[in-house]
Amino acid sequence: MFAYIVRRLVLMLVTLFGISVIIFVLLRIVPGNIVDILFDAAGFVDKADKANLERELGLDQSIVVQYLHWIGGLLRGDLGYSYVSEKPALEEILPRIPITARLAGLALLFSAMFGIPLGVISAVNQGTRLDYALRVVSLSGLSLPSFWLGLLILMASVSLFGTMPIFNPNPQTFGQALAIYCVPALAVGFRSAALVMRITRSSMLEILRQDYIRTARAKGASETTVNYQHALKNAILPVITVIGIEAAFLIGGLIVTETVFNIPGVARFLVEAIRWRDYPIVQNLVMFIAVVVVVANFTVDMLYAALDPRIRYTD
Amino acid sequence: MRRAQAFAVAILSLLAASDVTSATEKQGGILRVYHRDSPASASIHEEATYSTNVPFMPVFNNLVIYKQDVAQNSLQSIVPDLAESWAWSGDNKTLSFKLRQGVKWHDGKPFTSNDVKCTFDMLMGKSAQKFRKNPRKSWYDQVVDVTTNGDFEVAFNLKRPQPALLALLASGYTPVYPCHVSPGDMRTKPVGTGPFKFVEFKANESIKLIRNPDYWKKALPHLDGIEFTIIPNRSTAILAFVAGKFDMTFPTEVSIPLLKDVKTQAPNAVCVVEPINVSTNIIVNSSAPPFDSLDIRRAMALALDRKAFVSILFEGQADIGGTMLPAPAGLWAMPKEMLETIPGYGPDINANREEARKLMQKAGYGPNKHLQVKVSTRNIPIYRDPAIILIDQLKSIYIDADLEVVETANWFSKVARKDYTLGLNLTGNAVDDPDQSFYENYSCNSERNYTNYCNAEIEKLFDQQSAETDVSKRKKLVWDIDKKLQEDVARPIIFHGRQGSCWQPYVKGITIMVNSSYNGYRYEDVWMDK
Numbered sequence: 001m002f003a004y005i006v007r008r009l010v011l012m013l014v015t016l017f018g019i020s021v022i023i024f025v026l027l028r029i030v031p032g033n034i035v036d037i038l039f040d041a042a043g044f045v046d047k048a049d050k051a052n053l054e055r056e057l058g059l060d061q062s063i064v065v066q067y068l069h070w071i072g073g074l075l076r077g078d079l080g081y082s083y084v085s086e087k088p089a090l091e092e093i094l095p096r097i098p099i100t101a102r103l104a105g106l107a108l109l110f111s112a113m114f115g116i117p118l119g120v121i122s123a124v125n126q127g128t129r130l131d132y133a134l135r136v137v138s139l140s141g142l143s144l145p146s147f148w149l150g151l152l153i154l155m156a157s158v159s160l161f162g163t164m165p166i167f168n169p170n171p172q173t174f175g176q177a178l179a180i181y182c183v184p185a186l187a188v189g190f191r192s193a194a195l196v197m198r199i200t201r202s203s204m205l206e207i208l209r210q211d212y213i214r215t216a217r218a219k220g221a222s223e224t225t226v227n228y229q230h231a232l233k234n235a236i237l238p239v240i241t242v243i244g245i246e247a248a249f250l251i252g253g254l255i256v257t258e259t260v261f262n263i264p265g266v267a268r269f270l271v272e273a274i275r276w277r278d279y280p281i282v283q284n285l286v287m288f289i290a291v292v293v294v295v296a297n298f299t300v301d302m303l304y305a306a307l308d309p310r311i312r313y314t315d
Numbered sequence: 316m317r318r319a320q321a322f323a324v325a326i327l328s329l330l331a332a333s334d335v336t337s338a339t340e341k342q343g344g345i346l347r348v349y350h351r352d353s354p355a356s357a358s359i360h361e362e363a364t365y366s367t368n369v370p371f372m373p374v375f376n377n378l379v380i381y382k383q384d385v386a387q388n389s390l391q392s393i394v395p396d397l398a399e400s401w402a403w404s405g406d407n408k409t410l411s412f413k414l415r416q417g418v419k420w421h422d423g424k425p426f427t428s429n430d431v432k433c434t435f436d437m438l439m440g441k442s443a444q445k446f447r448k449n450p451r452k453s454w455y456d457q458v459v460d461v462t463t464n465g466d467f468e469v470a471f472n473l474k475r476p477q478p479a480l481l482a483l484l485a486s487g488y489t490p491v492y493p494c495h496v497s498p499g500d501m502r503t504k505p506v507g508t509g510p511f512k513f514v515e516f517k518a519n520e521s522i523k524l525i526r527n528p529d530y531w532k533k534a535l536p537h538l539d540g541i542e543f544t545i546i547p548n549r550s551t552a553i554l555a556f557v558a559g560k561f562d563m564t565f566p567t568e569v570s571i572p573l574l575k576d577v578k579t580q581a582p583n584a585v586c587v588v589e590p591i592n593v594s595t596n597i598i599v600n601s602s603a604p605p606f607d608s609l610d611i612r613r614a615m616a617l618a619l620d621r622k623a624f625v626s627i628l629f630e631g632q633a634d635i636g637g638t639m640l641p642a643p644a645g646l647w648a649m650p651k652e653m654l655e656t657i658p659g660y661g662p663d664i665n666a667n668r669e670e671a672r673k674l675m676q677k678a679g680y681g682p683n684k685h686l687q688v689k690v691s692t693r694n695i696p697i698y699r700d701p702a703i704i705l706i707d708q709l710k711s712i713y714i715d716a717d718l719e720v721v722e723t724a725n726w727f728s729k730v731a732r733k734d735y736t737l738g739l740n741l742t743g744n745a746v747d748d749p750d751q752s753f754y755e756n757y758s759c760n761s762e763r764n765y766t767n768y769c770n771a772e773i774e775k776l777f778d779q780q781s782a783e784t785d786v787s788k789r790k791k792l793v794w795d796i797d798k799k800l801q802e803d804v805a806r807p808i809i810f811h812g813r814q815g816s817c818w819q820p821y822v823k824g825i826t827i828m829v830n831s832s833y834n835g836y837r838y839e840d841v842w843m844d845k
Contacts, residue, residue: 031722031725032722032725032728036725036727036728037723038355038447038448039448039727040723040726040727040728041355041362041363041364041723042361042362042363042448042450043363043450043727043763044363044450044727044762044763045727045728045731045762046448046449046452046762049445049447049448049449052445052447053447053448056447082518084355084356084518085503085516085518086356086499086502086503087503092518151550151551154550154551154554155554157558158554158557158558158580159580162558162559163558163559163560164554164555164558164560166551166555166558166560169520259547259548259551260548260550260551261551262544262546262548262551262552262555264517264519264520268519269519272353272518272519272547275723276355
């Protein structure tokens, strides 16, 4: 087990190195850099000024030197300066991470909180009206784009209550704080919840047909015990895999949700940074997301072993 | 007709002014405004977008400024700001200013003539300290130097008379910067003498200003502060305004169709639609075939149905004109009768297009041989939408065009490389004055003359009108130049857009400028009746 963990950790480092190279090269393949954009916004180019600015930002150096400079800084904990705000990249990124983390955490919580029980209910009531209704809800969750759902929620909120849960960095009440995170988390988590529900349902249906479930019922166990203690425990593994993957993919959904709800999180910031070709921000943020994804995958794999005694990672 | 228009503008201006003074202004309150995007920096001198002017103009003062409660900018509406008075020399080659004494920068240091000299030396590229970008350097091409006489007198010495210099100095684009703060710091933590002090600028999040208690205009500003929340998503921003989360929309940012929504959902909101002095035009690569042919360029100009653009995109609420902003908002527009004599501006579109088809046939194109071109434009709706209409209209004269959308990051370098045939472009004018518009967009050596249009005869006329001190004589010269520019198809103007601005009924003292989107954001007179 120990050797397996070490092997996985080494693999994680290699993966992260590969990602760092890919991010770095891809960013520089995309036409235009921050200097082009700054001058584009001004509607003119002064070649001398442009050259000065490129020199100031280190963009005149070879790509290899720039990469080594970045990686060297990263290892020392120096993430460089944002080209746009001229503030340290860490200072720009750090305050935004908890905002997105809260949103992502809540979205995942909602997806598990609603997706798993509804999936179980749908499975145990297979073929009933309730099952059909829940399947329609889950299908709509997968079909509705989160930006559209977000806008719809905002419009409904304005039209019904005359207000809307727009982000406020200093919420006055707990209710306000709940609203500014929960509503967008519901909008982004709806899709994940639908997916989790479908996976839970299909996994449960498969398990519920197993012999040991019949045996449990024959022994006189209640339906709740059969469904939640015997069936769900064994049906949960694919659900955890999906939640792990969703955690990684959530950033995509968060970009639009943060934009629609005007939440100053990491996801929206990343899009803006890409628009400005703010390399230090994009590189470091994408690396951060890569670390989150790699760690999430690793955690899911470790959870398998914890949840299913049949799974053992051998050396 | 023009007199009546001028009278109407004067009455409107007076009404706007009386609105400010008719009630007793209340002190206090934070004005909450949404901002359309995150500006690249806080340094007005280094940027060329009103995304920077709107939040940061309240931090500064100019030497002179357009009176903030008069909607139409003109030489008559210019009032002293950091200057107490100004005077032209007898030969009109020196513009001198007496400066206000006792003014302090927000960091407590005194304001002197040295700050003025520093600012303009940097703008002219004459100082050791440099701006990263200096987009309006050409505004000061006629200035030989700026000299000081003691701490409170400064003079601009010119190569030749240029009455428009005063108009340029009054723009929101021309604040005075402190000598003792570096350009880098001005990009991130600007220090001014204005009614509001800079508090913070969080990129993509917010910009906060607070009342300057030591402002040299006693009892101003009325507000305790201004908070701009950056909301790039227009739907969210409008909904938030409707929900009362904001006191004001971003100025001149509400499109005509969206304005209808606002008025339906927030019937009490005060909304106005005004010209923004931004023209939508076509940039033509006349250095390469097929548009190196004047016939084909003229045919394209004749094919334009400008009214269709205006009615589709603005529900009829936009203006048709030449380079200069059309009347009554614009001061320098040629009369309608003159405009209609320019090919393509006549009312009979079918006759224009028939003539265009003849020109195309002369150039070897016809029903069986269409000209294939690309129309390049930025990937932004206000660029893309008119480009699509243009492509449709060009079909009527045997031109089959494809739309090529270009990311903003690559647009200007593409244009500078002349890597386009036809481009759909927007040109904003900071000041309603021919000097700014002609030199910037059509002069042979201008960096912003994207099409490289260069006409020695016109160049002479540019200088002639620029030096003319008699306004009526200058106007006639400007009309002739504008007409010639349109006839040469230098950069065909399709229309001049209008946009809406809204604010809650308790917000008082807002005046939306009608002939510039860059000059009316000092906000020292704004107050809230609640």
